[in-house]
Amino acid sequence: MKFGLFGGATAETSPSQSSTEDSTARWQEKSDRSELPKSEDSHGYAQFVDAIVLAEALGYHSIFLVEHHFTGVGQVSASLNLLTYLAARTKTIRLGTGVIVVPWHNPVLLAEQAATVDVLSQGRLDFGVGKGYRPGEFEGFCIPIEEAGERFDDAMALIRQSLSSETRFSYHSERWNFEDIVVEPPSVQKPHPPLWQAAGRPESLKAAAEGGYSLLLDQFATFEVTLERFRIYRDAVEASGRAFDPMNVAVARGMAIIRNEEEREIAVNKRMASLNNMNQLAKSADSSYVSSMQSDPDLRKAAEQGTLIGTPEEIIERVRQLRNGGVEYILLAGAQTSPQTLRDFAGEIMPAFA
């Protein structure tokens, strides 16, 4: 059993936030977005780096760093740059993108950046990619979210060729044109850094398996739904004639260690509020677009049944439930914002799975 981290950093983390991923929701609560000042400090980045250095020492396997834009809370936008910095400050922890939203990037420049991180980290990049799911961000980029899928497919074809071609090649599509190029530096991991994709719907899970992607399972779904998705992906991998490696599936989970019932209620309520915020960000203002990156509409059910919130003993039991379903790799969402949480989980829960 391996445990990694999932989430982001902001320029204004505060101890009251269990997950900075959640904090992106805050700007949408304001009535007039244009009135929001830019955050002025950068302490969040330094705290984040320190937390990942600590996490490596405590035995965490990975950090998957989110990419978001235009949130107004100073959240990580240039995730491959922050991972590059971490590459210099760490030695063994895997460095993942969770995920890069490919439709917003130039595929060749992105491949070059990813390969550079892989070189500088000596082969530690887990290259998580996705098509994006937040309408507010697509509106900022002036890219129709309806085009996300086709843009993703086009860009990934080019990215795969960029990362794996040993010789010069040309690529021409409706949106991208490159002539007689070779993409450098060559990555350390061959043929390229592992590609990870988040998926939830059955057809998406099967496509991820058939495309050779490792799988990120989101932090929103209940255990039951998550384990069903795990099975669909595993079966699809095996149906394609490859051996299934459980380390190719990472399950993200909200987590809070509680010591008494009062703390439990606080943690569950906080989780409900954060799920509500994240649900809002994953649909358009008029609800004409709703992403699958959503929790169950019953927020209490989602907060209680979809997370690792509990006493250490309860968390160990919940991790065992996942393991009994085949899961060997869990990403703790937002745990990096609290060094104490990192230490407690490593000291009280990880030894049960050593």
Added chain:
Amino acid sequence: MKFGLFGGATAETSPSQSSTEDSTARWQEKSDRSELPKSEDSHGYAQFVDAIVLAEALGYHSIFLVEHHFTGVGQVSASLNLLTYLAARTKTIRLGTGVIVVPWHNPVLLAEQAATVDVLSQGRLDFGVGKGYRPGEFEGFCIPIEEAGERFDDAMALIRQSLSSETRFSYHSERWNFEDIVVEPPSVQKPHPPLWQAAGRPESLKAAAEGGYSLLLDQFATFEVTLERFRIYRDAVEASGRAFDPMNVAVARGMAIIRNEEEREIAVNKRMASLNNMNQLAKSADSSYVSSMQSDPDLRKAAEQGTLIGTPEEIIERVRQLRNGGVEYILLAGAQTSPQTLRDFAGEIMPAFA
């Protein structure tokens, strides 16, 4: 007097190369570019990082890192990522791009990356930008080099607004559309990291001064031409009503310390070959496009009169010539490829200007 470094790194540096910038030319010497294999090792990056750590300890002021693509020798493509890595490995040295070729990048993503490097380096980014000058690279990107100027102007307007706006804004042009965005993280340097531009022609020098850019003067021109460009820029800064700071002009120079006449002839011949290569890269195959990033066609004159090639005493005298013309900041092109050269220059030439 301050001394910095200018150049790049490749995945296959060898002791015989005085400047890795020069090495980009090699792929064009081959008759069939498509036959070139990708470089397989990444030692050049590690050597480069070690050299910059050493340079910081020796008192060098900065590194300006070039960006190139599709060269086939593994040269740095994702320069802001390598600078991010250096940000973690260094404490005081200025981290510059020399330059980012803006027409190839998404301006908002680029601004986010630059701001992230500025945050992670605690305000050490010198953001050098340019419109590009190598036809082969524009052909790879399938962008007409004739559009470089207008694309640069458009992108820089958006980048400046992205880096300095304290509130949300929208930007719409022929090529770029962003709606109600705020670009984060906020940079540490205010209102944004210093912008540097390479220029040579009188109208370009004046435009750089009027646009508030610091100035990179290329390594190709003779001392006479370089000092004339220096004066044009200085006069234009003062004509715009601002005080002129000589640290806002960095003069790049090829440099080699020689101990006898045999070494001088070797160094001059090597420089002539590298100038010839770089001149080829800066024009199109049919010479219909020729960049100003060219040496004098008399290569021996350019190699002897445009460089700091000589004994330590001769180099000190040549640096004094530049200083007498007002220059206070010199970038040594390619010196980072030889730790011994870094040490010798720091030990034998820098003390004369301490």
